[in-house]
Amino acid sequence: MKSSFKIGSLLGIPVKLHITFLLILPVFALVFSINEPPLGFAGTTPLILNYALSLLTTILLFVCILLHELGHSYIAKSYGVEIKDITLLLFGGVSSMEEIPREPSQELRMAFAGPFVSFVIGVVLLGMNFIVSSLIPEYADTSIYLMFSILGFINIVLGLFNLLPAFPMDGGRLLRAWYAKRMSYIKATHYAASFGKIFAVMMGLFGLFFNPWLILIALFVYIGASEEDKSTTISILLEKYYVRDIMTQDVLSVPPDISVEELAKFMFENKHLGYPVIQGNSLKGIVTFTDIRNILPNDRFATLVSDIMTRDIISVSPDDTASDAFKVMTINNIGRLLVVRDDELVGILSRSDLMRTMMLLNE
Structure with a gap:
């Protein structure tokens, strides 16, 4: 089951909603609806207007958080950093970046961009409220004034908190x-x-x-x-080591037409939990213990490896650094990578290989 859903793109960056965002949305709306002004809409009538304003304020707040993350992403992209996506989740937003710039001045600008956007939003909203209420005194008693005040105040606090x-x-x-x-x-x-x-x-x-x-x-x-x-x-x-230095070159593989039961026995005998799937000389996919553990025992004889294998292969080159491989594993949340050169499988690299290398380096 997917935990995040794409809702669009901004600046060429995919924007996703995490399932936790959908859980927190009504909670924030409830908080705004029961709090007294100036931090909520309690007392607003009719009640449906109270709920509508609370929900709208919550949605606009997360739009502000999205703009905060876009501030980071815009500066990062200007330095050539690839942004995989921006995800809105329970505690706010997060930009999934290829890597953080190592140049101190670049990281400083990138880190400050988010709080700066929050400060700008807060100052603009509060400043607009002040100007309009000075010209039209009745405006200060409206729900719109209250909503912009809440959003302005929270953005200032958000900027300060992030600093x-x-x-x-x-x-x-x-x-x-x-x-x-x-x-x-x-x-x-x-x-x-x-x-x-x-x-x-x-x-x-x-x-x-x-x-x-x-x-x-x-x-x-x-x-x-x-x-x-x-x-x-x-x-x-x-970064000092290459994938070719630490990968396993003698790769055990399985064909796509064996049953899951045969695969399970193969895993038990060879003590590995993941294998490339090869037919002839062609790499078809990768299959891991995670793929078979939800298959019922009675179904393992009728289910083939080709039915459960992952066809979207994530691979690295033997000439990539071990650091690059670690980033690929982390971003994709996987435990092993196939090592491919000129469309030919030349090795496999696991998270255990990387951790073992780290242990040797720390001795």
């Missing part, structure tokens, strides 16, 4: 860019991530006594800082 110096917020990237001008990129990431973890612990302790929601945010920040530190270290260390 907190902790991953995965934009402020963490700004802090890393500042450090990276003075030290190596790995060390800069480590320092910025460590600062973020300390910040998260302090926020969690504060939330323990004052607001339980801060504990959840602190956990989100701590995990984000840890993951950024880990993934950046892995990517940079693996």
